[in-house]
Amino acid sequence: MKARVLIADDASFMRQMIREIIEPEGYEVVGEATDGIEAVERFDELQPDLVTMDIVMPKRSGIDAVKAVIENHPHACIVMCSALGQETLVMEALQAGAKDFIVKPFKPDNVVATLDKVLEKTDEHGGD
Amino acid sequence: MALDMAKYRNLFLEEATEHLGEISVALLELEKDRASVESIDLIFRMAHSIKSMAASLGFDSVTEVAHHLEDRMQEIRAAGSVSSPEELSLLFRGLEGLEAMVAVVRESGEPPQAHPDLVEALSRPVRSSAAAKKKALSPR
Numbered sequence: 001m002k003a004r005v006l007i008a009d010d011a012s013f014m015r016q017m018i019r020e021i022i023e024p025e026g027y028e029v030v031g032e033a034t035d036g037i038e039a040v041e042r043f044d045e046l047q048p049d050l051v052t053m054d055i056v057m058p059k060r061s062g063i064d065a066v067k068a069v070i071e072n073h074p075h076a077c078i079v080m081c082s083a084l085g086q087e088t089l090v091m092e093a094l095q096a097g098a099k100d101f102i103v104k105p106f107k108p109d110n111v112v113a114t115l116d117k118v119l120e121k122t123d124e125h126g127g128d
Numbered sequence: 129m130a131l132d133m134a135k136y137r138n139l140f141l142e143e144a145t146e147h148l149g150e151i152s153v154a155l156l157e158l159e160k161d162r163a164s165v166e167s168i169d170l171i172f173r174m175a176h177s178i179k180s181m182a183a184s185l186g187f188d189s190v191t192e193v194a195h196h197l198e199d200r201m202q203e204i205r206a207a208g209s210v211s212s213p214e215e216l217s218l219l220f221r222g223l224e225g226l227e228a229m230v231a232v233v234r235e236s237g238e239p240p241q242a243h244p245d246l247v248e249a250l251s252r253p254v255r256s257s258a259a260a261k262k263k264a265l266s267p268r
Binding site for chain 2: 010011012013014016017020021024056057058083084085104105106108109
């Protein structure tokens with residue numbers, strides 16, 4: 001069965017790029033969010049198998065959004081999208097419950113491998 | 129897997145142009161209120177977004193300037209305000225530099241030339257408001 005993915009990023013450029021990388025690999029993008037508040041709302045509404053979450057977003061940061069999602073869905077599968085120089089923020093997100101991270105600029109093979117790995121682990125341990 | 133980079137170059141031009149417009153408005157706001165948290169945050173986020181898009185397309189010179197502008201905004205956010213008119217001028221220089229680089233991409237489709245002077249200026253430590261005031265008051 002296709003894994004259902006929510007993409008949270010304020011940049012249309014990045015949302016399209018992630019979609020274009022993962023859809024041919026069998027992932028189904030079920031929704032997009034353009035800020036941290038929308039990411040939390042869309043998660044509640046769509047209950048996706050996995051979220052790609054940008055760290056820097058308007059209204060509510062990706063890290064705050066992770067905390068809010070994890071509070072209601074402790075096994076949520078969230079992969080952070082980070083950039084050069086965001087190591088500390090990535091650590092904070094992982095401590096808040098994100099499962100892994102991918103780094104911009106995206107390397108398509110790495111993105112898919114990371115998502116596959118995270119979902120595999122979630123299947124092993126039983127998801128939300 | 130090969131992505132259609134021409135499509136992403138067009139998206140970059142669209143989004144970067146929008147972001148630079150937003151940075152321009154935010155800088156004008158900072159001229160009126162140098163402690164405007166919303167404007168400082170917005171410039172930080174826009175610079176971050178331009179950096180990520182440019183890095184994805186291999187426009188290293190744009191990435192470098194946007195990265196240093198983003199870092200500078202982070203320091204300004206920590207300091208609480210833009211310390212002086214000189215600091216604000218430097219931020220306007222950052223904006224103009226990015227606008228010129230995006231124009232090169234639009235006209236030629238090629239990566240713009242590096243901008244070492246601007247990168248160097250944006251890399252200098254941010255002075256706090258108190259230090260900037262002290263310097264302004266000190267006898268020359």
